[in-house]
Amino acid sequence: MTEKLIIIGAGMASGRVLEHVLDAAPDAFDITLFNAEPRGNYNRIMLSPVLSGEKAYADIVTHDDGWYAARGVKTRFGAHVTRIDRDRKTVVANGVETPYDRLVIATGSAPFILPVAGKDLPGVVTYRDLDDTNAMIAAAQRGAKAVVIGGGLLGLEAAAGLQARGMNVTVIHLMGHLMERQLDPAAGYLLQKALEARGITIHCKGATKAILGHGRVEAVLLEDGTVYDADIVVMAVGIRPEVRLAVDAHLEIGRGITVNEAMQTSDPAIFAVGECVEHDRQLFGLVAPLYDQAKVLAQTLLGHAAAFRPVQTATKLKVTGCDLFSAGDFADAPGREDIVFRDPARGIYKRLVIEGDRLLGAVLYGDTGDGPWFFGLIKDGTNIAPMRDTLIFGPAYQGGAQTDPLAAVAALPPEAEICGCNGVCKGRIVTAITGGANTLELVRATTKASGSCGTCTGLVEQVLAVTLGDSFVRTTAQPMCKCTDHTHDDVRRLIRAKTLKSIPAVMQELGWTSAGGCASCRPALNYYLIADWPLDYADDRQSRFVNERNHANIQKDGTYSVVPRMWGGVTTPAELRAIADAADRYKVPLVKVTGGQRIDLLGVRKEDLPAMWADLNAAGMVSGHAYSKGLRTVKTCVGSDFCRFGTQDSTGLGIRLEKLLWGSWTPAKVKLGVSGCPRNCAEATCKDVGIVCVDSGYEISVAGAAGMDVKETEFLIKATTEDEVAEIVAAFVQLYRENSRYLHRIYKWVAKVGLDWCREHVADPVTRRVLYDRFMVSQSVCQKDPWAEHARPDQRAQWHALADLSLEAAE
Amino acid sequence: MSPPWIDIGALSDIPAQGARVVKTAAGCVAVFRTADDRVFAMDDRCPHKGGPLSEGIVHGTAVTCPLHAWVFSVETGMALGADDGAVATYPARIEAGRVLLDASRLSRRVAA
Numbered sequence: 001m002t003e004k005l006i007i008i009g010a011g012m013a014s015g016r017v018l019e020h021v022l023d024a025a026p027d028a029f030d031i032t033l034f035n036a037e038p039r040g041n042y043n044r045i046m047l048s049p050v051l052s053g054e055k056a057y058a059d060i061v062t063h064d065d066g067w068y069a070a071r072g073v074k075t076r077f078g079a080h081v082t083r084i085d086r087d088r089k090t091v092v093a094n095g096v097e098t099p100y101d102r103l104v105i106a107t108g109s110a111p112f113i114l115p116v117a118g119k120d121l122p123g124v125v126t127y128r129d130l131d132d133t134n135a136m137i138a139a140a141q142r143g144a145k146a147v148v149i150g151g152g153l154l155g156l157e158a159a160a161g162l163q164a165r166g167m168n169v170t171v172i173h174l175m176g177h178l179m180e181r182q183l184d185p186a187a188g189y190l191l192q193k194a195l196e197a198r199g200i201t202i203h204c205k206g207a208t209k210a211i212l213g214h215g216r217v218e219a220v221l222l223e224d225g226t227v228y229d230a231d232i233v234v235m236a237v238g239i240r241p242e243v244r245l246a247v248d249a250h251l252e253i254g255r256g257i258t259v260n261e262a263m264q265t266s267d268p269a270i271f272a273v274g275e276c277v278e279h280d281r282q283l284f285g286l287v288a289p290l291y292d293q294a295k296v297l298a299q300t301l302l303g304h305a306a307a308f309r310p311v312q313t314a315t316k317l318k319v320t321g322c323d324l325f326s327a328g329d330f331a332d333a334p335g336r337e338d339i340v341f342r343d344p345a346r347g348i349y350k351r352l353v354i355e356g357d358r359l360l361g362a363v364l365y366g367d368t369g370d371g372p373w374f375f376g377l378i379k380d381g382t383n384i385a386p387m388r389d390t391l392i393f394g395p396a397y398q399g400g401a402q403t404d405p406l407a408a409v410a411a412l413p414p415e416a417e418i419c420g421c422n423g424v425c426k427g428r429i430v431t432a433i434t435g436g437a438n439t440l441e442l443v444r445a446t447t448k449a450s451g452s453c454g455t456c457t458g459l460v461e462q463v464l465a466v467t468l469g470d471s472f473v474r475t476t477a478q479p480m481c482k483c484t485d486h487t488h489d490d491v492r493r494l495i496r497a498k499t500l501k502s503i504p505a506v507m508q509e510l511g512w513t514s515a516g517g518c519a520s521c522r523p524a525l526n527y528y529l530i531a532d533w534p535l536d537y538a539d540d541r542q543s544r545f546v547n548e549r550n551h552a553n554i555q556k557d558g559t560y561s562v563v564p565r566m567w568g569g570v571t572t573p574a575e576l577r578a579i580a581d582a583a584d585r586y587k588v589p590l591v592k593v594t595g596g597q598r599i600d601l602l603g604v605r606k607e608d609l610p611a612m613w614a615d616l617n618a619a620g621m622v623s624g625h626a627y628s629k630g631l632r633t634v635k636t637c638v639g640s641d642f643c644r645f646g647t648q649d650s651t652g653l654g655i656r657l658e659k660l661l662w663g664s665w666t667p668a669k670v671k672l673g674v675s676g677c678p679r680n681c682a683e684a685t686c687k688d689v690g691i692v693c694v695d696s697g698y699e700i701s702v703a704g705a706a707g708m709d710v711k712e713t714e715f716l717i718k719a720t721t722e723d724e725v726a727e728i729v730a731a732f733v734q735l736y737r738e739n740s741r742y743l744h745r746i747y748k749w750v751a752k753v754g755l756d757w758c759r760e761h762v763a764d765p766v767t768r769r770v771l772y773d774r775f776m777v778s779q780s781v782c783q784k785d786p787w788a789e790h791a792r793p794d795q796r797a798q799w800h801a802l803a804d805l806s807l808e809a810a811e
Numbered sequence: 812m813s814p815p816w817i818d819i820g821a822l823s824d825i826p827a828q829g830a831r832v833v834k835t836a837a838g839c840v841a842v843f844r845t846a847d848d849r850v851f852a853m854d855d856r857c858p859h860k861g862g863p864l865s866e867g868i869v870h871g872t873a874v875t876c877p878l879h880a881w882v883f884s885v886e887t888g889m890a891l892g893a894d895d896g897a898v899a900t901y902p903a904r905i906e907a908g909r910v911l912l913d914a915s916r917l918s919r920r921v922a923a
Contacts, residue, residue, distance in 0.1 A: 448893045516828065516846050519868040519875035519882070542828040546866040546877035554877055558863045802831035802842060802910075803819035805917060 004099055005029035005301065006091055008081045008245065009106035013274030013290040015041035015062055017104060020298030022071050028302065031073045032098060034091070037129055038078035040068060045287055047133050051161030057130060084249040086267055102269050102301060105246060105257060109239035109275040109285070114149065118211030124233045127158045139232040142166035147220045147230040149208050151178040153315065155236035156195070160322075162234070163200050170228045171195070172206040172220065174237075182315045182326040186342075187349050187365040194322050194347070203228075241276040241283060254278040261307040263297040273297045279308060286313045314375045316368070323364075325371035328378040329353065330361030341392045350392055357385040369411035370394030409462040418459050424449035426463060433467045440464065441482045481520040483512045488741035492528055501533050503540055517543075524742035527629065530665050531737045534778040547627035551786045552609055555602065560609060562588075562601040563626035564616050565662065568636040568654035568674075569597025578619030586612050596633030596671065598624055610796045613787035622662075622785040629743070630665045631672075631733075634658040635683065639676035639693070646676035648693035653722055654682075657691075660726055661733060663783035664775070667740040667749070670733065685713045688746040689729055698725045702732060702758070703750040711747055714755050717763055731762050731771035737778075738771075816904070816911035822848065825910065830865035830874070835917055841865035842903060842910060843885045845872055850910050851885040852903040858896035 005021075007014050010033055018041075021029065033040070041063040049055035068075050076093060083092040084105075090097040111126035113119055125135045136158065140146070144167050148159045151173030163169045171178075177188030178195075192202045207223040211233055220228045241256035252258040252266035256278030263271050263279075273293045275285055284290055289310055299306030314327035330353045341350040348366035352359060352374065358381055362374035373395045377384060384391055412418075414427030424447050432446045443460055444450055450457040457478070464472045479485045486494070491510065500506045503525050507517060517525065522543035529537040547553050552560035564579065579599055583591050589603035604612060613623070625632060636654030640646035654674040661670070673684030674691045684690030686706040690713045692699045697720040704713035716732070719725045735758060740749035750758060762768050789795070825831045825844040832839040832855050841855035841864050851872070855865045862878030872886050882891045888900040902913035 445892050515871045516869075518870045519880065522868060522870065542826055542869065545868065550866070554863075554866060556860065556878065558861070558866075798824075798831075801834045801839070802824055803817075804834040805817065805819070805914075806834045806836040 002027065002030045003101040005031045005102050005104070006034065006098060006100040007031065007104040007106055008034045008091065009108055009274070009276075010035035010037070010039075010041045010063075010077070011106055011108045011274055012041075012044055012287055013108075013294050014104065014106035016291050016294030017106070017273060017297050017301075018063070018071075018073065020295055021301055022073075024298065024302055026071065029102075031071075032076060032100075033068065033073055034076045034079050034081050034093060036078070036080045037131070039130070040064065040075060040077060042130065044129070047127075047130065048157035048161055050130075051127075051133050051136060051158065052164035053161075054164075081245060084245055084270075086249055086270070089269065100269070102271065104297065104301075105265070105270065105272040105276060106274045107242040107245060107276045110242045111235060112238040112240050113235055114208055114237055116208055116210050118213060118217065119235070121211055121213045121217045121233075122215070123213070123217030123231065124211060124235060126235050127154055128239070136162060136232065136234065137165070140165040140167050141231070143168065144231040145229050146170070146232045146234065147172060147228050148234045148236055149220070150234075150236035150238065151175070151202065151204065152181065152236065152238070153179060154239075155234070156191075158234045158236055159195070159200055160198075162232075163198065167232075168199075168201075170201040170203060170230075172208060172222065172228070173202070173204045174207055176204055178202065178204070179324075179326075182363075183324070183365075184330055184351060184363050186340075186351065187324065187326070187363045190347060190349050190365045191322060191324060201228075239275065239285065241278065243276060246272070246276075254281065256283050259308075261296070261309070262300040262305075263293055263308060264300065271297055271300065279310065282310055284310070286315065288313050311379055314371065316371070323366055323368045325364040325368035326362065327371065327375040328359070328361035330363050336360065339388075339392045352392055354384065354388075357383045357388075359384050359391070409459060410466045418463065419447075419449040422448040429460060429463050430467050433464060438464070438468060438472065440478070445482070480524065481518055483507075483514040483517050483521050484510060486510055488524065491525070492532075492739075492741070495528055495532055501529065501536050503529065503543060523548075527665060527667065527742050530782075531778070534781050548629070550606065550609070551613075551623055551625075551627060551790060552604070553627045557603075559603045559605055561626070562604050562609070562612055562616075563594065563598055563624040564621035565624040565658075566598040567658050568634055568651050570636075570651060570655065571598075575619060575621060578616060578621065582612050582615050585615070594626070594633075596626075597635050598626075598633065600626070607800045610791040610799050614791040617785070617788050617791060623787045625662065628665070629668050630663070630670065631658070631661040632669050634661075634672040634674060635687070636674045637676050637681035639674075643676055645679060646693070647695050648676060648698065649722075650674045650676035650682065650691075650693050653691065653693075653698075653725065656722065656726060657729055660730055660779075663785075664733065664737070664779060665782060666733065666737055667742050668745045670736075670746065672729070686710065687713065689713075689732065691725060691729075696720070698722075700725065700728055700732075703747040703755065705745060705747045707745075709747070714750070716755065716759055727768060727772050728762050730775045731768040732758065734771040734775035734778075735761050737775075815914040816906075817914040817917070818909050819912055820910055822850070822905055822908050822910055825850070828869040830867075830869065832863075832865045833912065839863075839865070840901060840912070840917070841874075842912070843869055843874060845869065845885070848905070850903045850905055852901040852912055853883075853885060853888050853898045856898070857881055857883075858890075858898060859894070864898065 043060040043062050046060040079093040081091050081093045090099045111128050126132050140162055146162045146167045146169045148155045148171045151171050159169045159171045177185045178191050196202055209223045210221045211217055212219040212221055217230055217233050220230050243253055243257055246257045247253055257265055257272040257276050259265055259272050259277045259279050263273055265272050274290050293308050296306040296308040316325050335355055337354045339352040351363045353361040359377045364371050412426050416426045418424055418426050428447050429443055429449050432443055437443045437446045450460045480488050480491055494510055498509055500509055506525050523545055526540050526543040541549050552562055554560055583601055586604055586608045588601045592600045594600050634654040634657050636651045639650030640648055670688045672689045673682040673687040675682040675684040676693050678692055684692055686704040690701045690704055700717050701713035701715045705711040719728055736746055819833050827844055828846050830841045830843045832841055839855035840852050843851045855863050857864055857876040859881050860878055862876040864874055864876055866877045867874040873882050874885055875882050881894045883898055888898040890896040904911050
């Protein structure tokens with residue numbers, strides 16, 4: 001004979017119990033399902049989208065009448081079970097007794113109502129079921145005021161839902177930050193900011209004193225005296241297990257109905273599941289453990305041994321636009337350590353709590369894509385020691401086959417910015433790719449992504465890989481530009497191997513696909529040829545960027561800046577007078593001292609350049625090459641001549657190095673610094689080449705940066721004499737000139753070839769000398785003042801307009 | 812009636828793969844010379860931020876603006892690649908080593 005099974009309550013947990021039992025043994029029980037609500041099982045966690053209007057009730061029904069009928073489940077919806085008679089093994093609803101062999105109590109929880117004056121006024125609602133939700137929807141009038149008491153998960157979802165329906169919403173929260181059970185203060189702050197940004201008022205540390213109103217709710221009064229007007233008040237301060245039936249039946253009760261690990265109550269014929277139970281002194285409010293309980297209870301009912309073991313749970317806030325994830329235990333405690341990552345600009349906060357080699361908790365805000373992965377590590381108690389350093393960056397940064405390196409990029413939303421320079425988001429790149437741009441170059445051509453500083457090239461390639469799948473073959477080496485498939489390194493190698501000595505020769509021999517190259521490859525080729533064949537190659541001025549072609553830096557308005565060289569940052573009254581005279585004569589709008597210890601004259605008209613240069617030449621000054629991929633400045637301190645700490649003549653050494661290196665073309669600009677002592681007043685340790693004088697000689701370090709990247713120099717070698725310093729520095733610069741790709745600063749090049757490789761070359765006296773000699777050969781032709789050349793009378797016409805039609809046209 | 816062509820200078824005054832400017836009452840016109848010795852004229856002003864196109868690198872029949880690397884066809888004045896924009900162009904031709912511009916078009920530009 002089939003057993004009679006009665007289930008009281010049609011919630012998330014009991015719905016699962018029904019499914020498991022009926023799937024495993026469709027005919028094992030004669031089932032009757034009671035529900036106080038006049039409806040069957042629906043997905044309560046989806047009430048928030050119903051409230052906000054994103055979903056309808058019909059969308060969240062999990063079991064409809066047909067489902068119950070097909071499986072022979074008798075339903076008693078809208079029937080309030082008022083009593084359990086354990087002796088007679090019956091339940092009583094509406095005065096009718098129904099007998100059971102086994103009984104499941106799944107009464108869930110009831111909202112906690114603050115015991116304050118006015119709590120019973122019409123307009124005060126709770127947020128537990130569809131009726132509550134409908135009450136709120138009915139009360140929600142555009143422009144009306146809602147006060148939500150409680151800034152936990154439920155309260156915030158209610159607040160967001162009401163706000164989505166056009167209400168003015170205030171959230172009152174007793175604690176110092178929102179969702180304090182799931183979030184730490186920092187994430188709570190970000191959440192508060194995000195909610196405030198959408199117009200929700202948040203009042204933390206707010207204790208509700210009374211709900212005011214005559215015949216209907218009108219306002220909420222806080223202990224601190226604040227009053228918030230309210231047309232509707234949502235009480236969402238918490239829930240308590242619904243245990244009244246169990247209490248009356250004298251079952252064992254703690255805060256909830258006490259169950260063992262088989263979900264059995266103190267009466268062997270009665271079981272309980274869901275939010276109404278207490279297991280091992282613990283209550284359960286999230287859906288994942290409820291489902292686990294349901295699975296165990298189904299096994300128990302079917303006579304199989306099963307045990308409920310609570311596991312860690314993770315929380316996601318279901319508020320559209322607020323990405324928030326928390327899992328595990330993230331309270332501060334002795335022996336626990338935090339790993340925190342913040343990106344204020346993107347509103348991202350991530351915190352991992354670690355104890356020993358285990359991850360205990362994770363709070364993610366703004367970027368929750370890695371949440372499930374962290375949750376897995378917490379649940380499984382994975383030893384995270386091997387990946388501790390990169391743990392916070394998520395699975396994409398960990399080795400091993402189980403992780404997908406593209407996951408991070410794949411998880412990026414379409415509006416995520418990929419290329420900061422050109423403001424290109426992922427969505428636009430994906431659109432371009434699906435529109436046929438299936439190579440990096442094509443993406444660049446159609447969207448400009450990675451077309452400026454290029455630091456996002458890797459990301460763009462990953463977007464290509466994610467979008468195209470296997471059909472995208474990631475080129476391990478980047479071609480120089482869209483005119484060729486060769487890389488910069490290949491081109492340099494072939495120029496030497498094939499003795500190519502002109503741009504047309506390179507383009508012909510290496511199969512350039514464009515007629516005359518482009519603005520990207522031409523300057524690079526011009527540099528490579530000048531560096532490799534200094535005595536044979538004639539500089540192609542038309543292949544240079546405007547600044548190098550005109551020997552001045554173009555400004556945004558088309559004027560130029562003029563910077564005379566000041567060797568080692570040292571000048572004289574006569575030079576300063578000449579600069580002042582030039583500034584006056586050519587009406588220079590701005591005279592500015594540069595970071596490289598010299599003077600910048602800004603706003604000069606192109607046609608004035610040659611005359612101005614001639615004036616400055618006459619006072620003994622030459623071009624400072626402030627515009628070139630070449631030696632810029634050698635910054636110095638006053639050194640042993642004047643400084644009481646100076647150990648060597650840093651000024652003199654700086655001037656000597658500048659006179660040695662000036663005029664040379666390099667792959668990218670080169671800046672030097674020479675400091676007279678380790679106090680380092682010349683800031684030598686963030687330069688391309690930095691020399692710090694010490695009592696015993698000179699410490700030469702290289703590969704610093706203080707631009708888009710900031711980086712301290714790395715020690716290269718020590719020298720004991722100025723002659724040695726000069727030879728080492730020239731040899732090192734020559735090594736760079738011969739091997740780096742165009743536009744790579746020294747620090748980028750060194751990162752590629754390795755500092756040890758550089759040191760091998762300059763430490764060996766023979767190799768060093770060969771490099772130094774080659775440098776000097778190049779200097780024999782390159783070291784000439786371009787100002788003097790272009791200021792010659794026969795050259796001046798080209799700096800003016802070809803013709804002036806302004807008068808004729810005006811007639 | 813043949814257009815009133817104005818002689819603005821010798822072809823050799825313009826560097827191959829380069830440009831010179833011609834001043835007009837309504838601003839400068841850039842006259843480009845390609846590697847294969849053809850000449851093209853257009854406004855010397857990038858529609859993006861006003862960069863002097865005459866100072867850009869000339870490659871094929873295109874020029875790259877020196878300020879922010881927008882690329883324009885010197886034949887059509889249209890922006891190439893991802894950018895959207897156009898520059899006014901003017902008829903130009905070479906006769907016996909001299910560069911000629913269509914004065915009527917230039918003066919219409921003034922009138923406009």
